[in-house]
Amino acid sequence: MKIHLCSVLAGLALASAAALAQEKSTAFVGARIIPIASAGKASPEIERGVVLVKDGKIVSIAAIEKDVEYKAPDGTTVIDCTGKWIMPGIVDTHSHVGGIGGADNSATIQPSVRISDSLNPFDSGYRRVVAGGLTTINVMAGSGHLLSGQTVYLKMRMFDGEPASRMEELAYKDERGNLMGGMKMANGTNSLREPPFSGTRGKSAAMVREAYIKAQEYQKKWKDYDAKVAAAKTDEEKAKLKPPARDLGMDGLVEVLEGKRIVHHHTHRADDIATVIRIAREFGYKVVLHHTSEAWKIPEEIAQAQKDGVVLGCSIIQIDSPGGKLEAAEKTFATGGVLERAGVRVGHHTDDWINDSRLFLRCAAIGVRAGMTREGALRGLTLSGAEMLGLEKQIGSLEAGKDADIVILSGDPFSVYSHVEQTWVEGRKVFDRTNAKDKLHATGGFGAGRDQEPYFCCFENN
Amino acid sequence: MMDSRIGAVIGLVLCAGAALAQDLVIKGKKVYTMSGGTNAPIVDGVVVVKDGKIVSVGKATEVKLPDGVKVIEASVVTPGLVDVRGTVGVSGLFNSKQDSDQLERSTAIQPELRAIDAYNPQDRLVEWVRSFGITTMNTGNAPGELISGQTLVVKTSGNTVDEALVKNPSLVVATLGPDSFAGGSRAPGTRGKQMAMLREELIRAQEYAAKRSRGTKAENADEADEKSEKQEKAGDRNLRLEMLADVLDGKVPLAITANRSQDIESALRLAKEFKFKLVLDMGAEAYLEADRLKEAGVPVMLHPSMYRAVGDSENQSFETAAALRKAGVLFAIQSGYESYVPKTRVVLFEAAIAAANGLKFEEALASITIDAAKILGVERRVGSLEAGKDGDVALYDGDPFEYTSHCVGTVIDGRVVNSGTH
Numbered sequence: 001m002k003i004h005l006c007s008v009l010a011g012l013a014l015a016s017a018a019a020l021a022q023e024k025s026t027a028f029v030g031a032r033i034i035p036i037a038s039a040g041k042a043s044p045e046i047e048r049g050v051v052l053v054k055d056g057k058i059v060s061i062a063a064i065e066k067d068v069e070y071k072a073p074d075g076t077t078v079i080d081c082t083g084k085w086i087m088p089g090i091v092d093t094h095s096h097v098g099g100i101g102g103a104d105n106s107a108t109i110q111p112s113v114r115i116s117d118s119l120n121p122f123d124s125g126y127r128r129v130v131a132g133g134l135t136t137i138n139v140m141a142g143s144g145h146l147l148s149g150q151t152v153y154l155k156m157r158m159f160d161g162e163p164a165s166r167m168e169e170l171a172y173k174d175e176r177g178n179l180m181g182g183m184k185m186a187n188g189t190n191s192l193r194e195p196p197f198s199g200t201r202g203k204s205a206a207m208v209r210e211a212y213i214k215a216q217e218y219q220k221k222w223k224d225y226d227a228k229v230a231a232a233k234t235d236e237e238k239a240k241l242k243p244p245a246r247d248l249g250m251d252g253l254v255e256v257l258e259g260k261r262i263v264h265h266h267t268h269r270a271d272d273i274a275t276v277i278r279i280a281r282e283f284g285y286k287v288v289l290h291h292t293s294e295a296w297k298i299p300e301e302i303a304q305a306q307k308d309g310v311v312l313g314c315s316i317i318q319i320d321s322p323g324g325k326l327e328a329a330e331k332t333f334a335t336g337g338v339l340e341r342a343g344v345r346v347g348h349h350t351d352d353w354i355n356d357s358r359l360f361l362r363c364a365a366i367g368v369r370a371g372m373t374r375e376g377a378l379r380g381l382t383l384s385g386a387e388m389l390g391l392e393k394q395i396g397s398l399e400a401g402k403d404a405d406i407v408i409l410s411g412d413p414f415s416v417y418s419h420v421e422q423t424w425v426e427g428r429k430v431f432d433r434t435n436a437k438d439k440l441h442a443t444g445g446f447g448a449g450r451d452q453e454p455y456f457c458c459f460e461n462n
Numbered sequence: 463m464m465d466s467r468i469g470a471v472i473g474l475v476l477c478a479g480a481a482l483a484q485d486l487v488i489k490g491k492k493v494y495t496m497s498g499g500t501n502a503p504i505v506d507g508v509v510v511v512k513d514g515k516i517v518s519v520g521k522a523t524e525v526k527l528p529d530g531v532k533v534i535e536a537s538v539v540t541p542g543l544v545d546v547r548g549t550v551g552v553s554g555l556f557n558s559k560q561d562s563d564q565l566e567r568s569t570a571i572q573p574e575l576r577a578i579d580a581y582n583p584q585d586r587l588v589e590w591v592r593s594f595g596i597t598t599m600n601t602g603n604a605p606g607e608l609i610s611g612q613t614l615v616v617k618t619s620g621n622t623v624d625e626a627l628v629k630n631p632s633l634v635v636a637t638l639g640p641d642s643f644a645g646g647s648r649a650p651g652t653r654g655k656q657m658a659m660l661r662e663e664l665i666r667a668q669e670y671a672a673k674r675s676r677g678t679k680a681e682n683a684d685e686a687d688e689k690s691e692k693q694e695k696a697g698d699r700n701l702r703l704e705m706l707a708d709v710l711d712g713k714v715p716l717a718i719t720a721n722r723s724q725d726i727e728s729a730l731r732l733a734k735e736f737k738f739k740l741v742l743d744m745g746a747e748a749y750l751e752a753d754r755l756k757e758a759g760v761p762v763m764l765h766p767s768m769y770r771a772v773g774d775s776e777n778q779s780f781e782t783a784a785a786l787r788k789a790g791v792l793f794a795i796q797s798g799y800e801s802y803v804p805k806t807r808v809v810l811f812e813a814a815i816a817a818a819n820g821l822k823f824e825e826a827l828a829s830i831t832i833d834a835a836k837i838l839g840v841e842r843r844v845g846s847l848e849a850g851k852d853g854d855v856a857l858y859d860g861d862p863f864e865y866t867s868h869c870v871g872t873v874i875d876g877r878v879v880n881s882g883t884h
Contacts, residue, residue: 319803319804320768320804320806320807320808320811321555321587321590321591321803321804321805321806321807321808322555322586322590322805323554323555323556323557323586323587323803323805324557324802324803324804324805325556325557325558326556326558328803329555329556329586353770353772354803356768356770356771359768359815362865365865365866366865368865368866369865369866369867369868414865414866415864415865416814416815416817416818416863416864416865417817417818417864418818419818443779443780443781443819444771444777444778444779444780444781445749445777445779445781446747446749446750446777446779447777448771448776448777448779449771449776449777
């Protein structure tokens with residue numbers, strides 16, 4: 001598969017990473033720093049330190065010795081962060097912000113639908129995202145389908161003090177310039193409906209298997225064709241070869257099979273989680289388990305699937321009471337802690353508008369309330385989320401060379417009394433609580449209204 | 463460990479064990495009595511409960527402790543929390559037809575729907591909110607029809623509604639704005655029509671109240687039973703108008719759910735016209751109306767701080783509670799109703815957000831204790847730790863509003879109904 005329609009879109013984008021970057025360096029001086037460690041590395045909080053940033057990237061993180069005054073390199077803009085806390089830009093693995101509309105009523109498996117074609121960059125929900133300290137979000141279609149389309153990973157960029165006005169300016173792009181994202185799937189009662197949707201769990205699994213088998217066949221056709229093209233000795237011979245018919249949905253599924261597109265899977269009940277793992281094993285794709293109300297019942301199974309490279313982890317949601325549907329009746333605040341102790345990678349998500357992006361830190365803090373470690377919960381908001389999106393080399397921790405995505409807080413991120421004071425993306429400030437307009441979005445108030453409500457096709461309460 | 467059913471069994475055992483004795487001593491490093499003034503805490507305080515009622519509150523060094531009474535203690539002790547408005551027990555955990563009795567949609571005006579006929583004290587959400595320290599709640603019919611019915615005040619314990627009951631009915635509840643538009647060709651379909659329908663119904667209730675009052679005067683000597691029997695025979699007893707006549711007589715307040723400023727104005731206009739006791743429900747834009755609410759003496763059952771800012775509540779603010787406090791408006795923060803999730807919010811968590819957005823700690827705590835009790839007219843029994851009041855107490859292992867603190871005990875009528883770490 002060498003054809004990428006997305007690259008056409010990407011080619012239209014004006015903003016390249018280089019154009020975004022600032023040229024002067026900036027030093028964030030004096031804050032308590034939560035760097036977040038890469039896997040296997042220790043990275044304790046720095047009591048008082050400096051984060052140096054240049055060209056949109058982190059240059060260094062260092063502690064400032066007691067009673068020593070930090071001297072910034074010449075020409076550096078110094079941001080005094082004395083008494084503040086700094087952590088990496090927060091990563092939300094599951095959001096619905098942007099007045100989006102994905103798959104419709106016509107079918108239960110719609111891999112050709114791209115959420116990127118439906119989002120409204122002007123939606124005031126994005127202002128709340130940065131007010132919460134979120135710098136990277138995975139925007140997905142709503143639920144109600146077995147497969148509701150391609151998701152898009154967004155970076156909350158601003159240009160000249162104004163929010164990005166085009167989707168292409170927000171989206172992450174790969175080295176070829178293609179938009180980056182995953183594939184949204186769901187099982188359990190969420191996707192059970194009248195035909196053409198599935199009516200039972202058995203039928204759901206059968207329909208998913210059939211779709212991926214079709215994708216394997218499609219993949220083979222293209223591989224055979226590519227092999228023949230490669231083997232062709234003359235241009236004339238090449239020209240005679242007829243390529244298989246393009247199928248955009250199959251293209252999407254093949255990207256899943258080839259590990260280029262991570263599956264983000266809504267799933268609640270323990271046996272439904274097991275089914276997700278079973279099918280992912282069968283077809284060899286990578287999956288992040290989302291919501292996972294009953295993951296606490298089968299932590300060892302999930303940990304094993306993670307060891308086997310099938311599951312990238314659990315992205316959990318905190319809801320202030322259990323229930324809402326039968327399969328979430330045994331949901332508990334303790335899930336994060338149980339999974340963490342079993343060795344499962346744990347991330348968090350807002351599911352915004354289910355949880356408000358401005359209160360995302362609270363979701364992780366509630367996990368700590370019920371037994372998650374503080375370190376694990378902080379990692380769940382940052383690096384673990386990045387790993388679940390396949391962006392861990394670029395974001396998720398304060399390490400030299402990574403994007404300068406930074407949150408400045410008034411205090412401990414897990415205290416209700418702390419506020420996000422500033423949010424920075426690629427070395428540029430995208431939120432400042434002292435700015436009246438930003439404050440309006442941070443607290444709400446007259447004029448803060450969203451200009452569009454989220455659109456959940458086919459979403460039912462059962 | 464994880465199975466909440468096991469928790470429920472333990473809870474029952476605790477109930478059974480404690481049922482015999484309703485005497486208890488509760489010690490706290492900080493005891494917030496919420497009995498007035500600055501509401502500053504008693505440091506190293508103690509609450510003594512006898513026969514289910516508080517008999518003394520004060521510094522541990524100054525209060526004489528009874529002998530042989532069970533003692534429990536915690537870092538922070540507060541009155542049992544009061545949720546001023548929710549639907550717990552009427553709407554259930556499963557959100558299914560079997561446990562969703564919060565909204566009857568057959569017609570727009572049904573004040574005769576009584577919460578007492580639908581409240582299920584066994585719903586798991588009751589135990590859920592209780593585990594965070596909520597001991598009293600106003601629950602019942604949800605917003606969503608022009609007049610959807612009544613609410614009642616219950617304790618979050620008791621095996622039957624009668625055991626749980628504190629006050630019935632507590633409110634009649636009405637909704638303005640698109641949330642109670644009926645849809646299709648059914649009325650109401652506009653704001654103007656909503657007000658016209660309410661006026662017409664209240665005028666009928668005025669006539670009914672006048673007739674009822676004439677009847678009472680004429681038959682003053684008669685027994686009450688006989689009187690109602692005569693009314694029934696005459697075929698003129700009307701439960702719907704009877705309830706609204708009680709509203710017009712000031713016996714039961716009318717709570718009107720209104721989010722937009724213009725709908726709050728409409729509610730104030732209607733209350734002035736018909737002279738009923740108005741309680742504003744939700745009030746997403748109440749910060750625009752604070753002075754007029756103060757002037758009219760209308761209390762507010764404020765929306766949950768974390769209520770979603772969509773539709774008519776798009777301009778909701780975390781700072782509304784602080785704005786109402788500044789204007790001197792009596793308010794309490796509610797758990798509210800969600801058609802999806804969370805099936806209930808927890809007022810402890812909602813007040814915490816207000817405390818982080820301009821409200822002082824004690825003010826935020828008042829909004830889920832004594833001020834909630836005042837709005838519901840149950841402040842003689844609950845809402846503060848004072849001699850003579852019910853022995854309802856919540857215990858925490860730190861600042862109750864911090865995300866990472868826990869409720870470590872809930873006491874109702876002197877019985878420990880929840881322990882553990884929540």
